[in-house]
Amino acid sequence: MSTTTPSPAGPAAAPAVPTTASPSPSPASRGARRRALDWRLRFGVLCLVWGFSFLFIKVGTQGYAPLQVTFGRLAFGSVVLVAVLVAKRERLPRSARTWGHLTVAAFFLNALPFSLFAYAELTIPSTLAGICNASSPLWGMALSLVALSEDRPTRRRVAGLGLGFLGVLTVLGAWQGFSGTDPAGTAMALGASLCYPVGWIYVRRTLAGAKDSNVALSGTQMLLATAQVGVVTALFTSVPVSFPVVPLLAVVALGALGTGFAFLLQYGLVAEVGPTTAQMVTYFVPVIATAAGVALLGEPLSWNTPVGALIVLAGAALTQSRPRRRDRSSRR
Numbered sequence: 093m094s095t096t097t098p099s100p101a102g103p104a105a106a107p108a109v110p111t112t113a114s115p116s117p118s119p120a121s122r123g124a125r126r127r128a129l130d131w132r133l134r135f136g137v138l139c140l141v142w143g144f145s146f147l148f149i150k151v152g153t154q155g156y157a158p159l160q161v162t163f164g165r166l167a168f169g170s171v172v173l174v175a176v177l178v179a180k181r182e183r184l185p186r187s188a189r190t191w192g193h194l195t196v197a198a199f200f201l202n203a204l205p206f207s208l209f210a211y212a213e214l215t216i217p218s219t220l221a222g223i224c225n226a227s228s229p230l231w232g233m234a235l236s237l238v239a240l241s242e243d244r245p246t247r248r249r250v251a252g253l254g255l256g257f258l259g260v261l262t263v264l265g266a267w268q269g270f271s272g273t274d275p276a277g278t279a280m281a282l283g284a285s286l287c288y289p290v291g292w293i294y295v296r297r298t299l300a301g302a303k304d305s306n307v308a309l310s311g312t313q314m315l316l317a318t319a320q321v322g323v324v325t326a327l328f329t330s331v332p333v334s335f336p337v338v339p340l341l342a343v344v345a346l347g348a349l350g351t352g353f354a355f356l357l358q359y360g361l362v363a364e365v366g367p368t369t370a371q372m373v374t375y376f377v378p379v380i381a382t383a384a385g386v387a388l389l390g391e392p393l394s395w396n397t398p399v400g401a402l403i404v405l406a407g408a409a410l411t412q413s414r415p416r417r418r419d420r421s422s423r424r
Contacts, residue, residue, distance in 0.1 A: 143380025
């Protein structure tokens with residue numbers, strides 16, 4: 093559900109850890125502690141915002157068509173990013189090549205997955221949609237083995253891939269013949285999670301050397317996705333005859349908070365603590381999505397859903413792990 097253009101599978105960077113040895117900390121150490129608390133607080137806010145996004149989608153589709161929910165999400169997210177661009181006095185990219193690549197990225201990272209999740213939640217609980225979203229690192233690992241020559245398979249990552257998909261089967265209750273889940277809705281949610289690594293790999297191949305800022309690139313990407321979904325929405329939906337307040341507020345929150353504001357939080361975390369730590373948010377989102385769906389929407393929860401979710405997250409963690417290896421021949 094990220095709008096950031098750099099791939100989340102970028103090089104690892106260790107977070108800044110404050111020192112705690114001195115009983116009378118210096119001003120520098122106190123500042124380090126405040127900064128550490130600050131990024132952890134923002135990390136928690138990002139987990140909450142993205143976790144509640146699936147609830148917002150569910151509530152939004154109770155009053156509006158899925159494409160309208162997606163269009164509103166992108167439009168309000170674009171408002172936030174454009175406002176930041178104006179405040180920073182940054183310009184949109186000028187290169188036609190960059191705009192062309194961002195058009196493709198907008199489709200795979202925003203327009204298509206956002207639409208698929210909105211349609212999926214017509215027939216599946218928001219809890220299941222949030223768990224399906226957690227399978228994105230598994231798809232990413234599988235695709236990177238084919239598309240990215242620098243990502244070599246290891247036993248640990250292959251084991252993580254198999255474990256993760258075992259978790260998906262557990263969530264869906266495969267031994268019961270997938271009873272109780274809508275196959276089409278589940279397939280759309282899993283397809284949405286597949287879109288993200290496809291888009292990330294494309295961006296990594298085409299825009300890695302772009303000179304524009306991440307805010308400018310993502311703002312442009314969001315505007316392009318808004319235009320794409322806007323055209324489709326105008327062609328295939330009619331103007332709502334009424335505007336229910338609660339679903340409308342859910343769409344506004346989904347766009348302004350879950351898309352625009354969330355990107356700014358994510359970008360700041362990546363810049364401060366590195367992509368490896370920042371992408372750990374992926375493992376908290378399904379937990380929050382499940383808790384929100386059960387507590388606020390009264391969605392049912394059977395034992396295999398949380399158990400399968402834990403297996404999915406364990407598999408995803410293994411696919412993202414990069415054990416330290418020392419090449420003795422390189423030291424000779």
